[in-house]
Amino acid sequence: MGKTFAKEVERRLNVPVTAQLVYGAKLQQALQGNSVGSIANEYVLLVDRSKNVQALFIYFRAKPDGIWQMLGATPVSTGLPGSYDHFITPLGVFEHTPRNMDFRSEGTLNEFKIRGYGGRDMRIYDFGWAQGERGWGKGGKSQMRFQMHATDPDKLEPVLGVRHSKGCVRIPAALNVFFDNHGILDADYEARVASGQSLWILKPRRTPTPWAGHYLVIIESAQSVRPGWSPLPDGKAHSQFPAHGNTAD
Structure with missing residues (x-):
């Protein structure tokens, strides 16, 4: 799956092995703190909401006592405080389940000409x-x-890597498609399909992984300086950031 990620997702971060291990340990600590520290054989997503990192990592391990291995990482954007209705992205372990059914973007523009959920059909x-x-x-x-x-x-994806959401986690479109096509977090969704239910949200031509997971984990590393492997968006991206760009979801 690591090779597939590298092929299908363009916005990638080159995280050094030492940092991969550090974040793997942080992931395990967060899972243990939420009584799911023994999970294995499924993908887990980890987000560092630190303003100096703003990154998502995909992890996997084959055994409960194994070391978490990173498959890939991308820049993201989490909550930017300071304005009304803007939350700081919550910390914790969040389960992805059809009890809170996903939906898809219509790709429509808001009053500020921004597609807050991305292009049409994004999940x-x-x-x-x-x-x-x-x-x-x-x-x-x-x-x-x-x-x-x-x-x-066009307007907001180029500035992923800095905080500018209202509290949600914004990800690259290619990563969204990667998760969707391969069912990285769809363990419970696929289980319902296997039991005979029909879920419109799942595409018929998907190629689901046998190691689909359940959890998105949000941590705060409180990095005092930005690491070289998580660079800021370039000046051109910042210069084209639209007015009211922080008001999208």
């Missing part, structure tokens, strides 16, 4: 309601709908 991964830390006013926590999804391919 929105819905993790249900979560307690999010408000990034405005006096702070505190309240309910937010937590999702992972693509973003405007």
